[in-house]
Amino acid sequence: MKLDNDIHNYYEHLVIEHLTELGIDKTKSADYVSDLSCIVLNQLPPRYIRFQVDMAFYMPQHDRIEMEMKVKEAIERAINYLDSKDLRKQHETT
Template sequence: MKLDDDIHNYYEHLILERIAELGLNKNKSNDYIADLCCLALNQVPPRYIRYEVDMSFYLPQSERQQMEMNVTNAVNKAIEFLDEEKK
């Protein structure tokens, strides 16, 4: 078993989804996106899964909403930090 192929942090998916929603992947560099992901992921608790479908079917709606709120806050703080460093 390869741990890196079989198991991953579900928050990675949510953060990348949020970045795409904001369109940052279209107007920011790969380095910026990588830094943003690291900063945001360090602010949320890990949630390891094997299959995406498990989260889709077995995650209560209230917990999903909390996770999305956590991601929104983490991404916003990471953007603020990265953009402040440029000033």
């Protein structure tokens, strides 16, 4: 049995959208962005959907705002974690 290819976690879309808004994909390496995305998504509850339009039309506005806030907070925590980890690594090699 195989799951439908359309099934995905809605938070993935929100995370990518916010990372793009922050310009992270332009200022950091692909490895950093991948690590960051994994750390962020692991902080958020899964919200699986088949079609993007399902969330756009059927989710109340306050739920969307709450989800966006959770994404922003998770990204901030993940950036702080990765940057502090990189800083520690730099101090260990010098």
